[in-house]
Amino acid sequence: MKEFNRKKAISLLEILVALFILVMAGMALFQSFRGSGIRGETFSSEHFTAMFICQKVIEDIDYRLSENPHFFTELIHISAGEKKKIVNGDSFLFSIWQNTKNNGFLDQTEDGSIDGNSGKIYTQLKNFQLQVSSNFVTNLPAGSGGSSGSNSSEPLPGLSELTITVTWTDSGGKDQKYSVNHILTGYNEDNPNKAKSNIEVPFPNDEIGKALFSVASMTVPSANAFSEFMKINGGDESIARNLGALALGVQSVLTISNLANAKIAELEQERDAALSSGSNSDKEKAAIVQLRIAEKYGEKASMVFLALARTNPYIQNLSSVALPDNLLGTILSYSTYHLRVVCTVGAAEIAFMKTNFEQAETEYQKALTAPYSDFLPARKVNPTIKSLLDIKKMKILYDSAPPLNANASFQDLNNSISSLLDKFRGKEPYFYDFLTKEKEIAASITTIRAYFGESGGLTTLMDELNQFPNKFDAIEKALR
Numbered sequence: 001m002k003e004f005n006r007k008k009a010i011s012l013l014e015i016l017v018a019l020f021i022l023v024m025a026g027m028a029l030f031q032s033f034r035g036s037g038i039r040g041e042t043f044s045s046e047h048f049t050a051m052f053i054c055q056k057v058i059e060d061i062d063y064r065l066s067e068n069p070h071f072f073t074e075l076i077h078i079s080a081g082e083k084k085k086i087v088n089g090d091s092f093l094f095s096i097w098q099n100t101k102n103n104g105f106l107d108q109t110e111d112g113s114i115d116g117n118s119g120k121i122y123t124q125l126k127n128f129q130l131q132v133s134s135n136f137v138t139n140l141p142a143g144s145g146g147s148s149g150s151n152s153s154e155p156l157p158g159l160s161e162l163t164i165t166v167t168w169t170d171s172g173g174k175d176q177k178y179s180v181n182h183i184l185t186g187y188n189e190d191n192p193n194k195a196k197s198n199i200e201v202p203f204p205n206d207e208i209g210k211a212l213f214s215v216a217s218m219t220v221p222s223a224n225a226f227s228e229f230m231k232i233n234g235g236d237e238s239i240a241r242n243l244g245a246l247a248l249g250v251q252s253v254l255t256i257s258n259l260a261n262a263k264i265a266e267l268e269q270e271r272d273a274a275l276s277s278g279s280n281s282d283k284e285k286a287a288i289v290q291l292r293i294a295e296k297y298g299e300k301a302s303m304v305f306l307a308l309a310r311t312n313p314y315i316q317n318l319s320s321v322a323l324p325d326n327l328l329g330t331i332l333s334y335s336t337y338h339l340r341v342v343c344t345v346g347a348a349e350i351a352f353m354k355t356n357f358e359q360a361e362t363e364y365q366k367a368l369t370a371p372y373s374d375f376l377p378a379r380k381v382n383p384t385i386k387s388l389l390d391i392k393k394m395k396i397l398y399d400s401a402p403p404l405n406a407n408a409s410f411q412d413l414n415n416s417i418s419s420l421l422d423k424f425r426g427k428e429p430y431f432y433d434f435l436t437k438e439k440e441i442a443a444s445i446t447t448i449r450a451y452f453g454e455s456g457g458l459t460t461l462m463d464e465l466n467q468f469p470n471k472f473d474a475i476e477k478a479l480r
Contacts, residue, residue: 007378046127049179050166053086053128057164058182065186067382069429070437072186076160081133083167084418089113091130131165137183160184192453196461199309208244215247215342235329239321242314243332243339246475249311250346253304254390257352260300267293280375287367287375291384294363298387301356301394308349309461316464323478336479343353343476347469357395364388382431385420389438392416393448397459400445401466410445417442 054258059171064071084091090113164178203295209225212233221228226244267289274286326331332339367376367384377383392413399406417439424432441451452458 005158012079017133036238044170045178046168046170047178049124049300050128050168050176053125053130054164054178054180057130057132058162058180061184062161063180065184066432067428068434068437069186069386070189071430072160073186073189075162075184076134076188076190079132079162080135081131083129083131086125086128086130086166089115096313100260115208115434129167132165133163133165134160134184135163137161152328158185158188160186162457163347180326189451192451192458193460195453195457196309197304197456199306200313200460201310203245203248203310203315205241208241208248211251212240212244212246212332214251215244215267215338216331217338218331229331230329231333233329235332237320239323239327240329242318243328245314246311246318247315247339249307250342250349254345256303256307260296260303264293264296264300267296271423275371283371284375284377287372288377288380290363291367291376292371294360294367294387297356297360297363298391301353301360301391304349304353304356305394305465308346308353308465311346312461312464315468315471315475316476319474321478323475340476340479341470343479350465350468353465354395354398355392357398361391361395363390364391382428389413389416393442393452394462396445396448397452397462398466400449400459401463404466405446410442410448413442414429414439 061071061075065075114125116122160183162182162184163179164182165177167175167177170176205226206224209227209229210220212229213225214222226241229244230240233240271286271289271293274282274289277283328336363385364384365373368381368388392409396406396409396413398404399409417435421432421439422433424435440447442448449459452462454460
């Protein structure tokens, strides 16, 4: 990994001095406009200051979230709408350490709050208070991708709206305020047990119908595929739908894997060609391409997991029912061989799922190791580490499902986090906070499973997916 010469960081105080100058310049320009005949509501220098305070808080929150995704839940907890003074470090959200020059390498002692020793900037800000409140978004605008026809007011746990308000009392004794709203996305760690229901989105009937026609080696109609198939097939509609969804899920997994493997092979050739060159520019290119390979492996692992997860409800429905010819219908009763092949392939993909996570882990680790780490841009390092730790945790979820054993994966994760804490101690406060929370989550296999939700979360889902080989075997036997 590149080592950078330490440069002097830009402190909060320096930023606010610049803000003060900008406000004064803005007021002069505004007054000149008013003097030229432009009229409107009273808008003072305090309004300009409040605008910039709000903007700074938003940017600080966004940056902190980019370095520490766990801050999303913490922010929900602390955004209770309580008013805090801007000065003297009263507002936690205004005392965030800031470094725009050296990629976040800033000790906490290098920056501080605005107090009576700060001069004019203290006088400028002492009358202001900051109020931040948050609420989960409950309704999405039409056409934004929400569930069609849904009128549910249930909060969306991963979408929060912040309201940042700055208040002050003007020279005439009148209370003033300036507010802005800001939308944040993240993982709500208070409610991990929603994941399973959010992931297990039913397949569209038309796509299920197309999969059924494909299994039967028949021409797929251009529309209404499921209803058209049932007209020809007869039999039990629920069984046909479940079998079609099973086939669709397995087909999706194969398509995802084939496309990803083709792209990975192409990227590997590009990386090796760049790495064989002696120039630093080509080696930097090789490092970036290696990261893209890791990301592609991670994307493949995630998409295969999601495709199998969407198939889960249908497999649960089929694994304990009889499948006689009269329920299968005319076409499916003659297609049982192809359906049994689908079951065999599906069972094998569960074993490959762990391999996908292991491959992603290997490639992310490679991106953080010489020779690639020597040329990996500094801005890419922390996101790569976060992705690597996420993959390691998913491996533990897989390995911790009975009757497997996750001890080796767990020890590896803990060793990695401990090493990273030593590496980043005293350097990047936000990212160090992230690693500290990761260490807390990884206190035991039990805490990791609880973090991802054991009552309807990812943990529950992974446990059920690990039972797929048995379920597929039961379905395959019922089709004989």
